[in-house]
Amino acid sequence: MATESGDWQAAPFDQAQGDLSKVERSDLELVRRVRKGDPSAFHGLVDRYARFLYSLAISLTSSNADAEDLVQETLAGAFRGLGSFEGRSSLKTWLARILMRQNARRHRSAGSRPAEVPLDEAVEAEDARPGVASGRPGHDRAWPSKDIDLRLDIMAAIRALRPDSREVVVLREIEGLSYDEIAEVLDVPRGTVESRLFRARRQMQQRLKEYLE
Amino acid sequence: MNDCPEAVRLGAYHDGELPPADCRRLEEHLLDCPACAAEMARLRRLSGLLAGARPAEAPAAVMVRLHRSADQQPRLAGVLRLAETFAAIAAMVLLASVIWLLELPAARQASAQTAAWEAVAAASPDSRQGGPDQLAQVIEEVTGGGRP
Numbered sequence: 001m002a003t004e005s006g007d008w009q010a011a012p013f014d015q016a017q018g019d020l021s022k023v024e025r026s027d028l029e030l031v032r033r034v035r036k037g038d039p040s041a042f043h044g045l046v047d048r049y050a051r052f053l054y055s056l057a058i059s060l061t062s063s064n065a066d067a068e069d070l071v072q073e074t075l076a077g078a079f080r081g082l083g084s085f086e087g088r089s090s091l092k093t094w095l096a097r098i099l100m101r102q103n104a105r106r107h108r109s110a111g112s113r114p115a116e117v118p119l120d121e122a123v124e125a126e127d128a129r130p131g132v133a134s135g136r137p138g139h140d141r142a143w144p145s146k147d148i149d150l151r152l153d154i155m156a157a158i159r160a161l162r163p164d165s166r167e168v169v170v171l172r173e174i175e176g177l178s179y180d181e182i183a184e185v186l187d188v189p190r191g192t193v194e195s196r197l198f199r200a201r202r203q204m205q206q207r208l209k210e211y212l213e
Numbered sequence: 214m215n216d217c218p219e220a221v222r223l224g225a226y227h228d229g230e231l232p233p234a235d236c237r238r239l240e241e242h243l244l245d246c247p248a249c250a251a252e253m254a255r256l257r258r259l260s261g262l263l264a265g266a267r268p269a270e271a272p273a274a275v276m277v278r279l280h281r282s283a284d285q286q287p288r289l290a291g292v293l294r295l296a297e298t299f300a301a302i303a304a305m306v307l308l309a310s311v312i313w314l315l316e317l318p319a320a321r322q323a324s325a326q327t328a329a330w331e332a333v334a335a336a337s338p339d340s341r342q343g344g345p346d347q348l349a350q351v352i353e354e355v356t357g358g359g360r361p
Binding site for chain 2: 039042043046050051054055058059068071072075076079080147150151154155169172173174178179194195197198201202204205208211212
């Protein structure tokens, strides 16, 4: 393994550490330890970011199992790629970017990009997702029934968006990333983020108008 | 739906992503444009709804499986690197084989030409009769037989 043999070429992230937050410094320290072969350091990264990645994956995939697979693939890709992580972006956006690419790759290998889903089909799919509609303890989270309806409608409305609109809505509205971070994750200009968000929010307003009046 | 041209910037204003000067301009516009003001209110409500719909946290069992998978990464990465090394060696062998196969017809043709020349030379009556004596004579003529 790369970390055991210690033969990864250290990317020059020392020079990028000028103006970093405490979390980012701590992330870079974890990355450095992983590179040196410290097995607990990678678990530290999993502890820190797996929940964020899982939340992102749940919003982008059609089943909890797919979401878990996607996070596993993302973590595997991250482990292999940590040697080339240069610290120019935050570890969080770097991981989100890997997840987005893995998600696109999964859909390519399955024969298609995630398509825009008709709203009624999206509602049915959300309804069938284990643990989402049940509201029972032990199944994700116990949701009161009116909140379940709302949540189902919101998730269905998100799933009914075009894939590029869905990504910006999830990254901004659910995960709270800034426009610059979203641009970095999706590898598009900031202006594209703004225009995609505008289009996506218009569609969401239409689809959820009964909750917005 | 709101057709005001300023509507495209409402989202960025709502997200705190507009420069201060643009913010002030848009705030003045909102006082005069009921359509944009209404859309701004809808944007706020939409964000409120979406924030409340954040997916559930990864269940503990999922976290356990993710950590287990993290444990396997060093071994998997090792296997992958080994596979990459083998693939690189196989590619080099394949390349060498292709080059050899491409050069093979030319080598065969040269060899066939030499064989034809030798066959003609062997069939010549001079070569059958002359042989080593003729060669010795030629050498003597060239070197002068060792005489000064």
